[in-house]
Amino acid sequence: MTRNPQLNKHGELQHLITLEGLSREILAAIFDTAEPFAEVAEREIKKVPLLRGKSVFNLFFENSTRTRTTFEIAAKRLSADVINLNISTSSASKGESLLDTVDNLAAMQADMFVVRHASSGAPYLIAQHLAATGRDHIHIVNAGDGRHAHPTQGLLDMYTIRHYKKDFTRLTVAVVGDLLHSRVARSQIHALQALGVPEVRVIGPRTLLPTGVVEMGGRGSLRVFHDMREGLKGVDVVMMLRLQNERMAGALLPSPQEYFKYYGLTPEKLALAKPDAIVMHPGPMNRGIEIDSAVADGAHSVILPQVTFGIAVRMAVMSMLAGN
């Protein structure tokens, strides 16, 4: 069996590029590390010195203020020096290649690259390049690559489920919406299965489910629903996906209004889930399109706790990778 390229020879996390292939033990270790950081947020002084003197570069080849901010605040609370680079507007325009940019920043004695890129596989390419040139002491964290993965989002989602539901092995979880274009969904499904969730349902219109979605899960059992009401029956967790604005105008969807009618999460549809079901959303929400405000702001919503746990999970990952 080939070694997972994210792990070093001692089986420890070296990079975080995808949740695919991460064992339940490693996932649990991340969550356990995150717990005290979630508490840190409630202390008067939120800073810990675990990355003091370390240089974290936020390499955003694709703009995302929201995601960049979560990594920036996590790194600063670990006392790292943080450098934000919005690459799309800089040296890329001077014709420099991705790997030359990376080489250059690596030579500035970077300790970690947080990479966001529109192309699937870019963070892996960077990790491979650093390994091939003897610099794999620099850690890569994937902050979203194309349609491939968004592992810290997947982790914070799992942390949130663990926080509210404790035991993964007795849950029914539904992932709802545009799975076709969602890197978040891929990371979520990998993690849910690794953590032993016995029933994962995917709900969405045919045009927004990848062909072969049933096989996507691998060993786990994945059930596909096109009728949202059917799919929500008795679930413990509803994970809504964001409907990208750019999809709405396309041929894949009739209209935002019709989408909301069939796949928008309303209190009435949510009533089909378990009474103590939780509702999640990776943000930013399209209120009135994929989710009704009454649900987004309602008693079942754990959407804002997701954000809070997201900081803690990112602090956990960063400190596990590069902590003093």
Next chain:
Amino acid sequence: MTRNPQLNKHGELQHLITLEGLSREILAAIFDTAEPFAEVAEREIKKVPLLRGKSVFNLFFENSTRTRTTFEIAAKRLSADVINLNISTSSASKGESLLDTVDNLAAMQADMFVVRHASSGAPYLIAQHLAATGRDHIHIVNAGDGRHAHPTQGLLDMYTIRHYKKDFTRLTVAVVGDLLHSRVARSQIHALQALGVPEVRVIGPRTLLPTGVVEMGGRGSLRVFHDMREGLKGVDVVMMLRLQNERMAGALLPSPQEYFKYYGLTPEKLALAKPDAIVMHPGPMNRGIEIDSAVADGAHSVILPQVTFGIAVRMAVMSMLAGN
């Protein structure tokens, strides 16, 4: 009487949204707190740990590098972690609402939002929303909202007057220029009257004075002049306003040259004020339009000390709101 929404139940400053309704005692407390910070600037090491571990988010829905910089440097000298967010170019474009953005950042365990917004009332709306959702431990500082207020500018102006003139109760102060569009002027006039300045004059063309400007002052006495020479006679303090570039092309003004002729502050016009009068300007200046370079750089000008005091006053406000 309703409680001032900026004060907590102990009458302490909770947010800084407007100078309207702030008592002379609170203003004096801010100035007294600012004094050692003004000295800090002259020490070799300018940093104090009052906001160590606190997260300050600069939420600039309207771009202003200058103002953002003053808050950023103030927060960093208080040892806070500072996150700059230029919102106009980010999630707003993803269709997220103002309050969803705020909820999201609040969930990252923010301690303070410094808010700049083109719409009057946005910082108050945010403060109300946080209070309604039980999160009013997060402090709001208004960094300029629409035509409403720019309270830290008003405070630094008052600090500057106090520094040079000591006693507010014997002063004649003139505010000159485009009061119609100026959030700065509103904050200044509120503060001058709260601090007991017996005579506040407003000077400007009819087209640039708000209707009802005389009543604007409330209890204090506000005198209106359209002839700048008349208005400057015997004043202790001349507070010039910036003429927004976008106004110059409009129907409200004849031409920049003519504006300068009638309302530009020249040495000759300034000679009508008291011999020890001070000249202030919030910046950035339009030299040769609202102010002559000979005045801007002359012996009466305290325009650069205003900037220095501005950092100290912002440090004072931030540490009073959120200091360890």
Next chain:
Amino acid sequence: MTRNPQLNKHGELQHLITLEGLSREILAAIFDTAEPFAEVAEREIKKVPLLRGKSVFNLFFENSTRTRTTFEIAAKRLSADVINLNISTSSASKGESLLDTVDNLAAMQADMFVVRHASSGAPYLIAQHLAATGRDHIHIVNAGDGRHAHPTQGLLDMYTIRHYKKDFTRLTVAVVGDLLHSRVARSQIHALQALGVPEVRVIGPRTLLPTGVVEMGGRGSLRVFHDMREGLKGVDVVMMLRLQNERMAGALLPSPQEYFKYYGLTPEKLALAKPDAIVMHPGPMNRGIEIDSAVADGAHSVILPQVTFGIAVRMAVMSMLAGN
């Protein structure tokens, strides 16, 4: 003899604006100061407190993410507070003059301005203005001004040569490419001559060499070559220059392909240099235009060490200017 305006009355470095006129002793002092910082990069904690509490403003009137990043990381590793200002997109658009912007930031108790400007002489103008107004305790570091100079690039190049070749006085060094538009080349040639390099060669097409290039060196001996093969014979150091994209379309050059044929550094041309020759490039590289990938990534290349030394040299300059 007039005093070098970069030095204070004790002959110490006050600003770094150009390498012109800096003595061999001062250059050596910078390199000696940089050495432990180059080591710092390999320690677990890379931070030193030499600029703790100091405020460094990166004033970039011309955008350059790469250069800004090197100064930002250097200042942060010295524990300074760093404020990035991309001026082209801010107050400049409000019509404020360069010196008003500088006055304003100086009044925020800046300790150092790192200045990048499209106009030659801008950093010198700022230094003069600060001196004329009694504020020359604020230090200026030129981060590239027009076609004039890029002194920290020149310094890091010299540091790199010293690191690999030890003794400057026995070297033959070639500078290759577009000298006409290169501020880097000017800084390099000044430094090479100050450090006693006996033979400096410049290689390039007639259209890209400044008229009077031979005199450019002043006292030193500068040899001009239009045939790259001739020029590379027996050299110890090859310093490639970047060919600006905007030049390629112009009348000065036939085509990128032809440029590469005559002036691109290939393994075959490099074989004419000494067997232990080193190859340098200031980045970002145009692979296949001024340099072949086989050379850029080859055994003679010291292009990435240049970047690493660049951080150390900038830390040295900043701490010599403003260190506690």
